[in-house]
Amino acid sequence: MRRFVKENGLGLFFGTLFLATVVAQAFVGHADFNHQQLAHHGDPVSLGRYVVSSDFVVDVLENWQSEYLQFTLYVLATVWLLQRGSPESKEPGKEGGESDEDQRIGPHATERSPRWARVGGLRTWLYSNSLVLVMSTIWVASWAGQAVAGRVAYNAEQLDHQEAALTLAQYVGTSDFWNRTLQNWQSEFLAVGSMAVLAIYLRQRGSPESKPVGAPHASTGTES
């Protein structure tokens, strides 16, 4: 047990943080929702009703979709794009999908390689792109969920102001949908871009996200 925790600390730490913060978000979101309800002489809702409401779901999903988009794009962009001096970048000359030998697939796979890396064909192609495929699927699903939940929350506001409700197709063309989307995207792109660039000059001793403290600014990726 102790060994399991030690060997999986990163996943467990962030998994726990995620659960704690999503529960905290539910509590404060519920309080905020009921504050608005009382301000409009409306009926306060229970916590159970709130966490299945579109108001909570859209607030959760609009953040999820942007996170998954960020990491999907980062994984994809770092295949081809370089950042000289950044530990987040590959070394110059290694742009692209690299050779089968470098990637240890097909005949270059070792005994310990995953089976789908060895077998070739569609399965190896799928496995070679599985990270981006899964991450982008989660991104699309959560973005679609944001649209569905966002429309319901938006329509509640519309009816509150005696305005007509919108269809899903109409909603995805509204400033509300794109404001929710872009306010999250811009912050993700800023964070990931600044991380790639700041890591050229700045260090965090002991972190694999950083170059060794004494590594020169010009060294890129894992080169020394």
Add this chain to the structure above:
Amino acid sequence: MRAPWLVVALAVALLAGGCGRDADRAEVRTVTDRFYAALDGGDGETACAQLSTDTRTELESQEQKACPEAVTSVEVEGGSLTRVQVYVTNAKADLESGEAAFLSKTPEGWRLSAVGCTPQEGKPADIPYDCKLEA
């Protein structure tokens, strides 16, 4: 793989709870029908009981009369319900005459916040309906 399951769970939660439950829909129908039937029958007391507190107060303030007396002078066309839309704590009921009524979930249940509403010129999603009685 925790995240994909949470996406599915949230999607289910959304479908189950986000889009107007049957009980809400039924109550919206009942309250709207009861209001129009009461007005038809000249029963101001029952009609007023279907209005939200804010709407009743607004009506009394406008007409300088008690609600049961004032509400019978509101000229609405009514008709049978053709469509009910419920979104979280707000709802809209469309009537055969082309008029619409808006409702809110209040501590007393679903109550009418605006009646005798018709869309104004322009996009009905951008311009509030013109209502004969509203809070």
